[in-house]
Amino acid sequence: MAKPRDAEPSEYAAAGVSLEEADIAKARIGELVSGTRTALSTGRVGAFGGMVRIPPGMRKPALVLSTDGVGTKVLVALKAQRFDTVGEDLVNHSVNDILVHGAAPIAFMDYIAGAGLGVEQIAGIVEGIARACRTHGMSLAGGETAQMPGLYQPGTFDLAGTIIGIVEEDRALHGDAITPGDVLLGYASTGLHTNGYTLARRIVFEQLGLRLGDQLGKTGRTVAESLLAVHRSYYRSVVSVLGQLHGLAHITGGGIGGNLVRILPADCGAMVDPDSWELPPLFTTLQQAGRVSTGEMRDVFNLGVGLVAVLPSDAVPAAQSAAEADGVPTWVMGEIYRGSRTVRFARP
Structure with missing residues (x-):
């Protein structure tokens, strides 16, 4: 667990961002991220950049990348106070977006932005993301959690992610093989x-x-x-x-x-x-x-x-x-x- 900061008045906390809660959330996220590491993972959890190796034995590997979100489904999650499922949604949606090119997922990165989000809310979102990453045998290589009071209403958030997949270039699907009669x-x-x-x-x-x-x-x-x-x-x-x-x-x-x-x-x-x-x-x-x-x-x-x-x-x-x-x-x-x-x- 992160070491608590000194319990003294904080102007930053008064403005809407608690560094103490941020430290606790980072520690929880670190545990979840560690649980998704695969044989392709390298580098350290919590580093400035996430790292993943290219799978060995590939002849001409091509990376397939996609970024997306889950739209206003987050508002239903907020209403229900259920946060893990939208994290799972984010990963599965992204997996499908690269699957259509024949790519296998190897790494994922998330971005959570909001205001007044508690540790349990943030951890719930990342728990869903990590669960879906484990299901697909890919690492949650990193991400960002941004508290932005003034831009977001208190207690609200948005969610996005980037997936990295890989495919042999000559086996990638583009639709060019589609023919009448299919x-x-x-x-x-x-x-x-x-x-x-x-x-x-x-x-x-x-x-x-x-x-x-x-x-x-x-x-x-x-x-x-x-x-x-x-x-x-x-x-x-x-x-x-x-x-x-x-x-x-x-x-x-x-x-x-x-x-x-x-x-x-x-x-x-x-x-x-x-x-x-x-x-x-x-x-x-x-x-x-x-x-x-x-x-x-x-x-x-x-x-x-x-x-x-x-x-x-x-x-x-x-x-x-x-x-x-x-x-x-x-x-x-x-x-x-x-x-x-x-x-x-x-x-x-």
Whole structure:
């Protein structure tokens, strides 16, 4: 544990930043970070920079990096006073963002900014981050916690992270192998994941007037359970079949169409069959209660699809078997056709 500072009046503490609490939080974070170190970790915990080695035996390694956050899902976490799940969300979201390029995660760094955050709140966030890092066998190589009263309202925070992954350059997925006749394989989401929360919160808390412990429509779950469901990582679902895939799209902000189009070649379009899966109750509740059009639902939410793989039809059984082993439902939800780079739905 960090040595307590002298218990004398502090102008900095009076301004909103307690160095004593910062020391205690750093010590807790150090313990969590130490628990994520892997065979690739090097350098010291608490150093100015985090260090990680390139895995041995790679011929032409390429680093894949991504930075993201969890959006206004943090406001639901604050309302529920549950902080570890958004940390887990952050890591899983980031893992998926580099997975679509075929990369394996090797290190993660977080950034927590807020005002008036207590030790337990900060430790809870980092606990979730560290747990997800351990699950994926990567190190939490470092990070930053910034108390910024005046910029943030007391007790509020934002959360972001950067992931580092690695892939053999000639095995990286870019979507250029996608060809007409390929099929679209959908992977089920656990809920909203980390997108669409500004609209979802408005519908649930303002229009429906629900509280965290209330049942949310026909979901069979409370509001808190539904809105704080952890963003699913698809790493274990697809890593064993990456070599058989032509492309992967992580369905985040922009929905199915806005993300799938990012991996299509110029001469390929994608046709999505919305009748190939049943819209989960969470999304039907939000659409009906919020009077949201189908088009806007498709632009804002993942609609129960967290990942889309593009692959030859004869590779579907292996891909579905790998996902089933990870407990993730999948289904064929469309196909690739020759045409301009666009994503269309088979019906409005």
